[in-house]
Amino acid sequence: MDLTLPQRLYLLNFDLAKNKVDSNTALVRGQLMRAAAIAELTIAGVLTDQGGKAARDPGASPPGDPFLAEVFEDASPDKARSWFKLVDRNWHKAEATVRDQLEAAGAVGVVRRRALGIFPTATPSLRDPGEVRGLREAVRSAALLGRDPATLPIDEVVLAVLAVDGDVCCTVGRKERREHKPQLTVLREYFDTVLPRQRKAAGLSMTARRTAAA
Template sequence: MDMTLPQRLYLLSYDIDGNRFDPVSTPYRGHLLRAAALTELIIGGLLRDNGGRAERTGRTPDDPFLADVLSGLSPNEPGHWINAVPDREWKAETTVREQLLANGSITVVRGRVLGIFPSRKVTLDHPERVRLLRERTRDAVLAGREAASVPIEDAALAAIAVEGDVWTVFTPAERQRHRAEVKALRERFEAEVPGMLNAILTAVVNRRAGTS
């Protein structure tokens, strides 16, 4: 599945059996999508950590959403990761959804509730592919593998899902049973994508408190 990390995270947030999105992480999904984008930019060498701040390397990605996320960061003055995650998060889900609609991954049916309020129903065009993506991401924690052996993109998606409380990937009970594996995965992610875990946690806590 040749997709960006934000696109994969969006699909992972969909409950295939329930035909709906994970309700727990819905209020801050835009933050998580931006965190996934920032993570991909770091992995791709377009961003780097400079003393706890996000520093651009001067390159620009081809993907429009990644490019938009990168454009929000100053090319001259490195900024805090904590500020990069919530920046313009309100537009992230719409942008990623339209990308997935364009590439044939989802179908979006628009309507109105009671003939007044706009509604939007998203369905997966290829649920079997999303199941495979989900199992691959879950295996990063549940398969008993060494954290260092997990491909970094899989480790990143799993770490973001854990920190973002995405129940369609890991339930609270699974995270509790696999505390050691989750801890090792977090340490791997933090080593390769420094500052992102704290930025995600801060965004989630602030969103739940209604401050962002």
């Protein structure tokens, strides 16, 4: 299955033993989805950094994926926008959009109910946890083995850094992050070179969300 970076990052949020999304990232999954989409558009050459802001190639066409196209449209071709604002815009819709895409693709099933007969809930589960296990191991290897980041697929670098910075503990645990701090520092520095200012923007957006909920 050919999945976008936001879709793969969403799958990394699953606790495979329990086959459910880890509640630890509940507050910031929307920002993580947006950050992954921005990274994918940048890798594709659609977005670039101009004077510290996100600029969209005026000649680029919208991507075929609806969520990537939504983020694409949020970046103006006429005026560079703050990376932070691009990550933060409509974050509250992003998780459900990506989840529903995965449901339509058959990667996840979603049980929808109404709590207390009023509040809508959606509980996703993986159709095939084995497929996600392979993705997780590749991302863990990128994060923890200390290989030269320039030799790694850029997708794996992006997923590893966002999983670590987003506290996706079911992929890379907090103890592992402490034990592999030097390797992760090198990985983050490479990320910042290839995708300047994006990690900081995502971090600010996630911090703002967690602070507001505290």
